[in-house]
Amino acid sequence: MCCSFKCFFIVTVLIAVIIPNLVFYYGKDSKRAAGSIPFITPKETWGFTFEEMPDQTGRIIIITGANVGLGLSSAKLLAMKNAKVIMACRSAERCDEAAKKVKEVAGPASEIDTMLLDLASLHSVKKFADSFLNKYNYLNALMLNAGIMHTKYGLSKDGIEQQFAVNHVGHQFLTMLLLPLLEETSAKVPTFIASVSSSASHQTYPEGIRLTKEEINDESTYSPFNAYGQTKLSNVLMAQELTRQLTERGKTNVFVNSVHPGLVNTELIRQYPEFMQKYIAKPIIGNNLAWDPDEAALSQVYLCTDNKEGTLVKTNVKGTYFVPLARVAPGNPKHSDNLELQKKLWVFTQKLIEEVMA
Numbered sequence: 001m002c003c004s005f006k007c008f009f010i011v012t013v014l015i016a017v018i019i020p021n022l023v024f025y026y027g028k029d030s031k032r033a034a035g036s037i038p039f040i041t042p043k044e045t046w047g048f049t050f051e052e053m054p055d056q057t058g059r060i061i062i063i064t065g066a067n068v069g070l071g072l073s074s075a076k077l078l079a080m081k082n083a084k085v086i087m088a089c090r091s092a093e094r095c096d097e098a099a100k101k102v103k104e105v106a107g108p109a110s111e112i113d114t115m116l117l118d119l120a121s122l123h124s125v126k127k128f129a130d131s132f133l134n135k136y137n138y139l140n141a142l143m144l145n146a147g148i149m150h151t152k153y154g155l156s157k158d159g160i161e162q163q164f165a166v167n168h169v170g171h172q173f174l175t176m177l178l179l180p181l182l183e184e185t186s187a188k189v190p191t192f193i194a195s196v197s198s199s200a201s202h203q204t205y206p207e208g209i210r211l212t213k214e215e216i217n218d219e220s221t222y223s224p225f226n227a228y229g230q231t232k233l234s235n236v237l238m239a240q241e242l243t244r245q246l247t248e249r250g251k252t253n254v255f256v257n258s259v260h261p262g263l264v265n266t267e268l269i270r271q272y273p274e275f276m277q278k279y280i281a282k283p284i285i286g287n288n289l290a291w292d293p294d295e296a297a298l299s300q301v302y303l304c305t306d307n308k309e310g311t312l313v314k315t316n317v318k319g320t321y322f323v324p325l326a327r328v329a330p331g332n333p334k335h336s337d338n339l340e341l342q343k344k345l346w347v348f349t350q351k352l353i354e355e356v357m358a
C-alpha cells in the first residue's frame with residue numbers, strides 16, 4: 001500500500017512537474033544547457049570517449065574534491081590510463097576510502113597520492129600547494145573540480161561567502177600557487193587546467209559577479225541559486241582571464257578551459273531536505289535522467305589529457321567553454337564575453353586572497 005502510494009507519487013511528480021521543466025531547461029536545443037541530459041546526447045555526438053584518451057603514464061594530475069562524484073570518477077578514469085593522480089580532499093578518511101575505490105578499478109599498482117585540501121581556508125590551500133611543491137617537481141594538469149551548491153548563507157573560514165570561497169576563490173589561489181610549475185612543465189609538454197563550471201553560470205545576479213566583499217557577503221540580498229551561478233560564471237571567466245594573461249606573457253603551452261559536466265548523479269544535492277533527496281532528486285532525476293558520473297567525467301578529463309590526436313593542442317583550444325560531452329559551446333550570453341568583468345573579477349579575487357594571507 002505504502003509502496004504503491006510512493007510509486008504513484010513519484011510518477012505524478014515526474015510527469016507533472018519535473019519532466020516538462022527539465023525538457024524546457026535542458027532540452028536538446030537549449031543554448032543554456034545543451035548535452036545536460038544523457039538520453040538526448042547520443043554517443044555519436046560525444047567529443048571524447050575513454051578509448052580516445054592517450055596513455056597517461058608519467059603524467060601527474062591533481063583533482064580537487066576527488067573523494068566522490070565527478071572528482072572520484074575522474075580519478076578512476078585517469079588512473080585506469082596509468083596517470084599519477086593526486087586526490088585532493090578535505091577529509092583524510094574520505095580520501096583514503098576513495099583511493100581504495102580507485103585502486104579497485106585501476107589495479108593495486110596504480111599511482112595514487114591522497115593529500116589534504118580545504119578550499120574554504122586559504123591557509124589550507126597554501127599548505128596543500130607547499131606540500132605538493134616539496135614532493136613533486138612537475139605537474140601536467142590541474143582539475144579544479146570541488147564544489148558546493150545552493151548552500152544556505154554562510155561564511156568560509158576566511159569570512160567569505162562560502163560558495164564563492166570554495167568554488168572560486170580557493171581555486172584561483174591554488175591555480176596561482178601551482179602555475180609556475182605548470183608553466184615550467186609546459187616548456188617540455190603541454191599542460192592543462194580544467195575549471196569545472198556549470199550551466200548555472202547562466203543564472204547569476206543581474207550584474208554577473210558582485211565585485212566587492214560587502215556585496216558578496218550581503219546576507220540580505222543573498223540568493224543560494226544566484227550565488228552558485230555567480231561562482232560558476234567565475235569559473236568560466238577565470239579560465240578566460242588566465243588564458244589572456246598567459247598568452248600576453250607568451251606562455252602558449254598551458255591550456256586552460258572550463259566545462260559544464262551536465263546533470264550528473266552525484267552528492268552535490270546533499271544540502272537539500274532529506275525527503276527531496278530520497279524521493280525526488282535521486283530516484284527520479286539522479287537514477288533516470290542524469291548522467292552517470294563515470295561518463296560525465298569524461299568532459300573534464302578531456303580538458304586535462306587532450307585526445308590521442310592532440311586536437312586541443314593542435315587547434316589551440318584555450319579559454320573555451322565545453323558542455324557534455326566534451327563539445328565546445330557558447331557561455332552565458334550576457335556576461336561570459338565581458339572582458340572587463342573577467343579582468344575585474346581576477347583583480348578583486350587577488351585582493352581577497354591578499355587580505356586573508358597578509
Ligand SMILES: NC(=O)c1ccc[n+]([C@@H]2O[C@H](COP(=O)([O-])OP(=O)(O)OC[C@H]3O[C@@H](n4cnc5c(N)ncnc54)[C@H](OP(=O)(O)O)[C@@H]3O)[C@@H](O)[C@H]2O)c1
Nearest residue numbers: 065067069070118119120145146147198263264266267268
Ligand atoms: N552534479 C552535477 O549535476 C553538476 C552539474 C554542473 C556542475 N557540477 C560541478 O561539478 C563539480 C563536482 O561536483 P559533484 O557533482 O561531483 O559534487 P559532489 O559529489 O558533491 O562532490 C563535490 C566534491 O567537492 C568537495 N568539496 C566540497 N567542499 C570542499 C572544500 N571546502 N574543500 C575541498 N573540497 C571540497 C567534496 O568533498 P566532501 O565530500 O568532503 O564534501 C566532494 O569531494 C562541482 O564544481 C559542481 O559545481 C556538477
